[in-house]
Amino acid sequence: MALLTTRGTSSFSFTQRCRYDVFLSFRGEDTRNGFTSHLNGILRYNGINTFMDDELPRGEKISTELLETIESSKISIIVFSKNYASSTWCLDELVKILECKNSGQVVLPVFYKVDPSDVRNQQKKFGEALAKHEKKFKDNIEKVQRWRAALNEASHISGWHYKNDHPQFGFIEEILEEISAKLNRKQVFVVKCLVGIDSRIEEINCVLDIESNDVRMLVIHGLPGIGIR
Numbered sequence: 001m002a003l004l005t006t007r008g009t010s011s012f013s014f015t016q017r018c019r020y021d022v023f024l025s026f027r028g029e030d031t032r033n034g035f036t037s038h039l040n041g042i043l044r045y046n047g048i049n050t051f052m053d054d055e056l057p058r059g060e061k062i063s064t065e066l067l068e069t070i071e072s073s074k075i076s077i078i079v080f081s082k083n084y085a086s087s088t089w090c091l092d093e094l095v096k097i098l099e100c101k102n103s104g105q106v107v108l109p110v111f112y113k114v115d116p117s118d119v120r121n122q123q124k125k126f127g128e129a130l131a132k133h134e135k136k137f138k139d140n141i142e143k144v145q146r147w148r149a150a151l152n153e154a155s156h157i158s159g160w161h162y163k164n165d166h167p168q169f170g171f172i173e174e175i176l177e178e179i180s181a182k183l184n185r186k187q188v189f190v191v192k193c194l195v196g197i198d199s200r201i202e203e204i205n206c207v208l209d210i211e212s213n214d215v216r217m218l219v220i221h222g223l224p225g226i227g228i229r
Helices: 035-045 064-071 088-101 116-121 124-136 141-155 168-182 197-208
Strands: 020-026 050-052 073-080 106-112 160-162
Touching: 020 035, 020 064, 020 088, 035 050, 035 073, 035 168, 064 073, 064 088, 073 088, 073 168, 088 106, 088 141, 106 116, 106 141, 106 168, 116 124, 116 141, 124 141, 160 168
Parallel strands: 020 050, 020 073, 073 106, 106 160
Antiparallel strands: none
16 A cells, blocks of 8 residues: 555656646556545645546547646646556557656556556557557557557555555545655645634625615725635
8 A cells, every 4th residue: 555666756847837736647447536535625625626537538548638638737647557558549648748747747557456567568458458459550650669668567566555455545645645755745734623603694794784774895805725716
């Protein structure tokens, strides 16, 4: 469950203007309604701007819009699950993500119920998927070779290995802590019972005079970061 440190730890130095904090690459049929959904929800709850790659319509080829989205993300998380390599869409995403890594993007893999060695050596489900791709793309074998090289490279990047022997919530919390550190974010703790808030609410209600028939306009202003846009 701990953070893997096999090779190549990277730090955030992406100077490009970014639209998203985290881009999530995953095989939908494996983790969309489970692990990846939970990870995405917890990251967003903690103020991290994420993009799940099923938010765009899919076709046979990866879209230009999605490639641009990957480029405009500070961090990419790759969720390797058993059927990840069966999707040519996911494999094209992976190639693009690793290109962005060379430009300074932080890339973090999660090996979800798969062994990193299976990804590295294209064994088991990964091997079966690549063998099918070689038959389908026999006139473009270079494409499959790029996918194989990308899988091998990604398997050596420091990340996490989930073996189903630990509660997912604790595992996701570890990922959140690492992402927050990479983004230089501090988690904000808000108590359930806010002391002194009732008197202020009563004062606002009095000023607004909600029960009257008059029109009231409320303007809220303040420094950035207090929840005002």
